[in-house]
Protein backbone atom coordinates (compact mmCIF):
# COMPACT_ATOMS: atom_id res chain seq x y z
CA UNK A 1 0.00 0.00 0.00
CA UNK A 2 1.21 3.50 -0.76
CA UNK A 3 1.98 6.22 1.77
CA UNK A 4 -0.92 8.15 3.23
CA UNK A 5 -0.65 11.81 2.27
CA UNK A 6 -2.08 14.84 4.02
CA UNK A 7 -2.45 18.51 3.15
CA UNK A 8 -2.13 20.80 6.19
CA UNK A 9 -3.25 24.38 5.60
CA UNK A 10 -2.21 26.95 8.21
CA UNK A 11 0.65 24.64 9.16
CA UNK A 12 2.88 27.28 10.74
CA UNK A 13 0.53 28.73 13.37
CA UNK A 14 0.29 27.99 17.10
CA UNK A 15 -1.46 24.73 16.38
CA UNK A 16 -0.18 23.52 13.01
CA UNK A 17 3.33 22.29 13.92
CA UNK A 18 2.05 19.95 16.66
CA UNK A 19 -0.54 18.52 14.26
CA UNK A 20 2.12 18.10 11.56
CA UNK A 21 4.50 16.32 13.94
CA UNK A 22 1.69 14.01 15.11
CA UNK A 23 0.67 13.12 11.56
CA UNK A 24 4.27 12.62 10.50
CA UNK A 25 4.76 10.18 13.38
CA UNK A 26 1.67 8.30 12.15
CA UNK A 27 3.37 7.83 8.80
CA UNK A 28 1.63 10.51 6.74
CA UNK A 29 3.54 12.22 3.97
CA UNK A 30 2.85 15.91 4.44
CA UNK A 31 2.30 18.87 2.16
CA UNK A 32 2.38 22.03 4.26
CA UNK A 33 0.65 25.27 3.33
CA UNK A 34 0.74 28.83 4.66
CA UNK A 35 1.44 32.19 3.05
CA UNK A 36 4.87 33.07 4.47
CA UNK A 37 7.52 30.92 2.80
CA UNK A 38 10.31 31.15 5.40
CA UNK A 39 8.59 29.68 8.48
CA UNK A 40 6.93 27.18 6.20
CA UNK A 41 10.27 26.04 4.75
CA UNK A 42 11.78 25.73 8.26
CA UNK A 43 8.89 23.59 9.47
CA UNK A 44 8.90 21.43 6.35
CA UNK A 45 12.66 20.83 6.55
CA UNK A 46 12.38 19.46 10.09
CA UNK A 47 9.60 17.09 9.05
CA UNK A 48 10.90 16.10 5.61
CA UNK A 49 7.65 17.49 4.31
CA UNK A 50 6.89 19.51 1.21
CA UNK A 51 6.32 23.25 1.61
CA UNK A 52 3.77 24.91 -0.65
CA UNK A 53 3.45 28.65 0.05
CA UNK A 54 -0.13 29.55 -0.82
CA UNK A 55 -3.00 31.79 0.16
CA UNK A 56 -6.08 29.71 0.94
CA UNK A 57 -8.27 32.18 -0.94
CA UNK A 58 -6.58 31.21 -4.23
CA UNK A 59 -7.95 28.51 -6.59
CA UNK A 60 -8.29 25.31 -4.49
CA UNK A 61 -8.22 23.00 -7.50
CA UNK A 62 -4.85 24.42 -8.47
CA UNK A 63 -3.53 23.93 -4.94
CA UNK A 64 -4.64 20.29 -4.99
CA UNK A 65 -3.08 19.76 -8.42
CA UNK A 66 0.21 21.06 -7.07
CA UNK A 67 -0.07 19.02 -3.87
CA UNK A 68 -0.88 15.72 -5.61
CA UNK A 69 -3.40 13.16 -4.29
CA UNK A 70 -4.22 13.44 -0.59
CA UNK A 71 -6.73 11.60 1.59
CA UNK A 72 -6.49 13.92 4.58
CA UNK A 73 -7.06 17.67 4.62
CA UNK A 74 -6.51 19.65 7.83
CA UNK A 75 -7.39 23.33 7.78
CA UNK A 76 -5.94 25.43 10.58
CA UNK A 77 -5.70 28.65 8.57
CA UNK A 78 -7.58 31.48 10.20
CA UNK A 79 -7.94 35.23 9.81
CA UNK A 80 -8.45 36.78 13.23
CA UNK A 81 -9.53 40.38 13.68
CA UNK A 82 -6.77 42.90 14.39
CA UNK A 83 -6.95 45.26 17.36
CA UNK A 84 -9.74 47.86 17.02
CA UNK A 85 -7.17 50.65 16.67
CA UNK A 86 -5.55 48.81 13.75
CA UNK A 87 -8.70 48.21 11.68
CA UNK A 88 -12.39 48.99 11.59
CA UNK A 89 -13.93 45.56 12.17
CA UNK A 90 -17.12 46.70 10.43
CA UNK A 91 -15.50 48.01 7.26
CA UNK A 92 -16.71 46.03 4.24
CA UNK A 93 -13.14 45.13 3.25
CA UNK A 94 -12.35 43.67 6.68
CA UNK A 95 -15.63 41.76 6.92
CA UNK A 96 -15.22 40.47 3.36
CA UNK A 97 -11.70 39.23 4.08
CA UNK A 98 -12.86 37.44 7.27
CA UNK A 99 -15.54 35.61 5.34
CA UNK A 100 -13.18 34.86 2.45
CA UNK A 101 -10.47 33.30 4.62
CA UNK A 102 -12.58 31.70 7.37
CA UNK A 103 -15.63 30.49 5.46
CA UNK A 104 -15.58 30.69 1.67
CA UNK A 105 -12.01 29.50 1.06
CA UNK A 106 -12.16 26.47 3.41
CA UNK A 107 -15.55 25.51 1.97
CA UNK A 108 -14.21 25.63 -1.59
CA UNK A 109 -11.10 23.74 -0.55
CA UNK A 110 -13.13 20.95 1.06
CA UNK A 111 -15.25 20.60 -2.09
CA UNK A 112 -12.16 20.43 -4.30
CA UNK A 113 -10.51 17.98 -1.87
CA UNK A 114 -13.61 15.77 -1.85
CA UNK A 115 -13.77 15.83 -5.64
CA UNK A 116 -10.22 14.43 -6.04
CA UNK A 117 -10.69 11.50 -3.65
CA UNK A 118 -10.46 8.02 -5.09
CA UNK A 119 -10.41 6.36 -1.64
CA UNK A 120 -12.08 7.30 1.67
CA UNK A 121 -10.79 10.65 2.89
CA UNK A 122 -11.30 13.06 5.75
CA UNK A 123 -11.37 16.84 6.03
CA UNK A 124 -10.69 18.19 9.53
CA UNK A 125 -11.59 21.83 10.03
CA UNK A 126 -10.19 23.58 13.10
CA UNK A 127 -12.52 26.22 14.44
CA UNK A 128 -13.08 28.30 17.52
CA UNK A 129 -16.04 27.54 19.77
CA UNK A 130 -18.32 30.48 20.55
CA UNK A 131 -16.00 33.43 19.98
CA UNK A 132 -17.43 36.77 21.21
CA UNK A 133 -20.18 37.88 18.82
CA UNK A 134 -18.56 39.82 16.01
CA UNK A 135 -18.03 39.63 12.24
CA UNK A 136 -15.19 37.21 13.02
CA UNK A 137 -17.58 34.94 14.96
CA UNK A 138 -20.04 35.16 12.07
CA UNK A 139 -17.36 34.04 9.62
CA UNK A 140 -16.55 30.99 11.78
CA UNK A 141 -20.24 30.18 12.20
CA UNK A 142 -20.75 30.47 8.44
CA UNK A 143 -18.33 27.63 7.79
CA UNK A 144 -19.73 25.49 10.62
CA UNK A 145 -23.27 26.00 9.34
CA UNK A 146 -22.29 24.36 6.06
CA UNK A 147 -21.24 21.30 8.10
CA UNK A 148 -21.66 17.90 6.47
CA UNK A 149 -23.26 19.55 3.42
CA UNK A 150 -19.73 20.48 2.40
CA UNK A 151 -19.20 16.88 1.31
CA UNK A 152 -22.62 16.48 -0.30
CA UNK A 153 -22.29 14.48 -3.50
CA UNK A 154 -18.92 13.07 -2.42
CA UNK A 155 -19.58 9.91 -0.37
CA UNK A 156 -15.87 9.18 0.07
CA UNK A 157 -15.36 12.38 2.06
CA UNK A 158 -15.85 12.63 5.83
CA UNK A 159 -15.95 16.01 7.57
CA UNK A 160 -15.01 16.77 11.17
CA UNK A 161 -14.98 20.11 12.93
CA UNK A 162 -12.56 20.40 15.83
CA UNK A 163 -13.43 23.38 17.99
CA UNK A 164 -11.27 25.11 20.50
CA UNK A 165 -13.29 24.63 23.66
CA UNK A 166 -14.23 27.34 26.11
CA UNK A 167 -12.55 27.72 29.49
CA UNK A 168 -8.90 26.80 29.78
CA UNK A 169 -7.35 26.85 26.31
CA UNK A 170 -6.85 23.46 24.78
CA UNK A 171 -3.15 23.29 24.00
CA UNK A 172 -1.69 22.32 20.65
CA UNK A 173 -0.56 18.90 21.92
CA UNK A 174 -4.05 17.97 23.03
CA UNK A 175 -5.55 19.14 19.74
CA UNK A 176 -2.88 17.26 17.78
CA UNK A 177 -3.77 14.12 19.75
CA UNK A 178 -7.43 14.58 18.86
CA UNK A 179 -6.50 14.91 15.19
CA UNK A 180 -4.52 11.68 15.53
CA UNK A 181 -7.57 9.92 16.97
CA UNK A 182 -9.78 11.18 14.13
CA UNK A 183 -7.44 9.90 11.43
CA UNK A 184 -6.82 6.52 13.00
CA UNK A 185 -9.50 4.86 10.85
CA UNK A 186 -8.29 6.40 7.62
CA UNK A 187 -6.77 3.73 5.39
CA UNK A 188 -3.87 4.04 3.02
CA UNK A 189 -4.46 5.09 -0.55
CA UNK A 190 -4.64 2.55 -3.30
CA UNK A 191 -1.33 2.28 -5.11
Ligand SMILES: NC(=O)c1ccc[n+]([C@@H]2O[C@H](COP(=O)([O-])OP(=O)(O)OC[C@H]3O[C@@H](n4cnc5c(N)ncnc54)[C@H](OP(=O)(O)O)[C@@H]3O)[C@@H](O)[C@H]2O)c1
Nearest residue numbers: 010012013014015034035036055056077126127128164170
Ligand atom coordinates in the same frame (compact mmCIF):
# COMPACT_ATOMS: atom_id res chain seq x y z
N1 LIG B 1 -4.50 26.76 19.39
C1 LIG B 1 -5.25 25.68 19.73
O1 LIG B 1 -4.93 24.91 20.66
C2 LIG B 1 -6.54 25.39 18.97
C3 LIG B 1 -7.32 24.29 19.35
C4 LIG B 1 -8.45 23.95 18.60
C5 LIG B 1 -8.79 24.73 17.50
N2 LIG B 1 -8.03 25.82 17.16
C6 LIG B 1 -8.39 26.58 15.97
O2 LIG B 1 -7.42 26.25 14.99
C7 LIG B 1 -7.24 27.35 14.11
C8 LIG B 1 -5.76 27.71 14.06
O3 LIG B 1 -5.36 28.22 15.33
P1 LIG B 1 -3.89 28.76 15.56
O4 LIG B 1 -3.86 29.19 16.98
O5 LIG B 1 -2.86 27.78 15.06
O6 LIG B 1 -3.88 30.05 14.56
P2 LIG B 1 -2.63 30.96 14.15
O7 LIG B 1 -1.51 30.78 15.11
O8 LIG B 1 -3.15 32.33 13.87
O9 LIG B 1 -2.14 30.31 12.75
C9 LIG B 1 -2.83 30.54 11.56
C10 LIG B 1 -2.13 29.81 10.44
O10 LIG B 1 -2.84 30.05 9.24
C11 LIG B 1 -1.98 30.61 8.24
N3 LIG B 1 -2.80 31.51 7.44
C12 LIG B 1 -3.42 32.64 7.83
N4 LIG B 1 -4.07 33.19 6.80
C13 LIG B 1 -3.86 32.37 5.74
C14 LIG B 1 -4.26 32.40 4.38
N5 LIG B 1 -5.01 33.42 3.88
N6 LIG B 1 -3.89 31.40 3.55
C15 LIG B 1 -3.12 30.38 4.01
N7 LIG B 1 -2.70 30.30 5.31
C16 LIG B 1 -3.06 31.29 6.14
C17 LIG B 1 -0.86 31.28 9.04
O11 LIG B 1 0.37 31.40 8.32
P3 LIG B 1 0.64 32.67 7.33
O12 LIG B 1 0.32 33.89 8.13
O13 LIG B 1 2.08 32.54 6.94
O14 LIG B 1 -0.27 32.48 6.16
C18 LIG B 1 -0.70 30.26 10.15
O15 LIG B 1 0.05 29.16 9.67
C19 LIG B 1 -8.13 28.45 14.64
O16 LIG B 1 -9.35 28.44 13.93
C20 LIG B 1 -8.33 28.08 16.09
O17 LIG B 1 -9.52 28.63 16.62
C21 LIG B 1 -6.91 26.15 17.85
